[in-house]
Amino acid sequence: MAGPGSSLAVITSRHVYLDKRRPDVPAALVIEGDRIRDVLHPRSPALAALTTDGARVRDLGDAFVCPGFHDAHQHVFHTALFRSPLACHCDGASEEDCVSIMRAFAATKSPAGKDGWLIGQGWRSALWDDRTPPTRASLDRVFPDRPVALYAGNLHTLWLNSRGLECLGITSQSAPPPGGSFERDSVGQLTGVLREAAAMVYAAKVFDTLPRAEVLAAYRSYMRMSVSQGITSVCDMALCAVPGVDYVYEGIYEDLLDEGEIGLGDERGSLPVRVSLFPQNVGSYQRVETLRARLAGSYLRVPGTKQFFDGISSAHTAWLHEPYANPYVPGDCGRPTVDPELMRSYVLAAAERGLATRIHAIGDKAVSTAIDIFAEARARYGSPRQGRHAIEHVENLLPGDVARMAAAGVVASVQPQHLIIDTAQPVRDLGPKRANFMWPFASFEASGVMMAFGTDAPCVADSALDVLACAVTRADPHADGPAGGWLPEQRISMATAIDAYTRGSAYVCGREGELGTLAPGRLADLVVLDANLMTADPGRITEARTLATYVGGRLVWEA
Structure with a gap:
């Protein structure tokens, strides 16, 4: 029984996305502290007993409730900076x-x-x-x-x-x-x-010349913007693999926690967004292991590391099996940014310590080689203690490498908005054959490859609903696109897209037991929207409005 002065809260709606198997059901989420204690039917006698006994109830009617969105790949410093007056x-x-x-x-x-x-x-x-x-x-x-x-x-x-x-x-x-x-x-x-x-x-x-106070202000503004659109967790990814430079600034997050000005939480102060840090993997692991031990609360974690294997195909710096269709020089296949044997040594040394590595790989040769390395790491050391090995972006790959990713347990950390930046670019640089198998979301799903969705902000806008719209339509939600979308055979359902942007992103961080679905024992991180994403026109879901965002059962933003 709840009893007098009950700390129980209940959120009910006729349209709740609990998980991919139950994407649109009537449900009552019973929240105790920062976690979901139970999920009941709104007409359940057990719920009636709770409400009679003093539990606080918020009935959201036809609003759509789903797990908080989890951006699996952002560069938070840059996203915050480039949104700011700096x-x-x-x-x-x-x-x-x-x-x-x-x-x-x-x-x-x-x-x-x-x-x-x-x-x-x-x-x-x-x-x-x-x-x-x-x-x-x-x-x-x-x-x-x-x-x-x-x-x-x-x-x-x-x-x-x-x-x-x-x-x-x-x-x-x-x-x-x-x-x-x-x-x-x-x-x-x-x-x-x-x-x-x-x-x-x-x-x-x-x-480094920017005033720290202004940088902190930029982070606070960024976090408010994130929760205002239902983003409750992010992965802050290293942007450089040169020793000592990666743009993952743990000190900024710790300063924000120490200030405690954003709200009350379970550790010192509190961030309104949960952050998983992925600093660089350059063959030295003292920093990441120290951070992993120090940042073990529910808001700040360090699940693994990040590396770069190549660049981008539009600049011919992505590493390909065969030359570019419009080579800059004879035999132009791009190049690896890290010698493959050195990359192998980085990943294996991290895997031996139980650390996950996430590798930026865009060209098909970089992807194939990364899969080889991850398969060896898994065979020798098993799965990481926290988080999963992942390939970031995975834009251009050989069709046969999809099944190899599944067999090696490698997550496809992909950013759906990338595919609509310039739909003519892949044919221009890669030729029609390779361009016909790009960002293959449906193939990943069919082969059992776990997808984790993100934005890669600020490379594209950190817009949660744009992520889902691009994955489902494979078209630009804000402009006219190809009829039926670009490579429409790779479209996925809205239920699958939400799964990749919630559970999949939690999975790559090793937090799928706490985040990404609405179930008993999970942290009560959720977003409330004014449109049912499961039935709305996919081409118009970016018009939906966020009504409320909860992190750890606490209302952190409301329209």
Whole structure:
């Protein structure tokens, strides 16, 4: 019995997504503390007894209730930064357009900050009419004295002006870090464009100049935005594999926990979003093992590590079995960013310690090789103690490698919005044969490969409903797309998409026993929407509104 002053709360609705097998049922969630104690039918005599005995009841009527969304792949520092006043969203249609956007942004900065860095993000030269990469010359004409850094939308390329190169100490004699490159013109001069590890390492130096108080404010704003759309958990993924640079800033999260200003929780203060940190795997495990022991509460965890095996196909830095359809040089197959044998040693050493590794692999050769390594790790050391081995992005792969992923127990950590960034790009760079098997969600499901959905924000918007819409329709929910979607045979059902964005993401973190479904014993993390996702027009679900978000049974956001 609940008894006087009961701490029990009950949330009821006629449309509750409990799990993939029960995606739209009437249910009453009985919440005690931060967990679901029971799931009852709204007409159950047991529920009537609880309500008579003083349990607090909230009847949501026809609102749709499902587990909180869990973004399996974000770069939280960048997402928070690029949403904040510290940076400018710069997705212009041309090089000069981007320069004009930055000129307008500079005009909004106070005179006291005139000598500080101007930071922008979002440009994609592959989408410009003239796909020629930009150079420092266009920035220099407008910003001869102030350093400017423009991060590409894919986070793999950095565009600097001459003053920026000077501030970072990059000269024509400088050597890029391993896995990165400095672009040069026909006479060998630096163009101001840095790629892959070079972009990531030097961008970190720019970001180190930002005031910490403003960075903390950006994180708080990011978290409020996340819960406002039902995102209750995220995986914060390392963005660089150069030792000492990965953008996973555990100290920021610990500062927020210590402040305790966002609400009451079970450890010191509380974050309104649960975060799983995946720092870099560079063959040294003291940091990750120390963090795993220290951050073991319900809000902050360190399930495993992250590595990069290649880049992106639009820049020909993804690693392929066969040359690109439009090669930059004869035999252009891209390249691995880490020597395959070194990658193998990283993964096996982590697996021996019970640590999961998640590998960025976009090209089919990178994917095949990553599967080989994970299969060996599983055969030698079994499954990780927490979390699962995963391949991040898995955009272009051989059809036979889907079954090999399933056999090796490798999770496909995929981001559905990626497929609509530029639907013409795969054919352009990979040719029609390879482009006909991309982001194969239906094939993953049919073969038993667990999918974990995310956004890769800020490479695309951290929009929860866009994730689901793109997976189900394989079309841009905000623009006209191919009739029936791009490669429509790879569409999946809404129930499967929600499963990948809740249970699948919890699974890759090793938290499927606590998160991702609404069942007794699970943490009471859930989102309430004003539209039934199971019956709504998939092309219009982005119009749904979040009515409320609960984390650990606590209302953290309400419309």
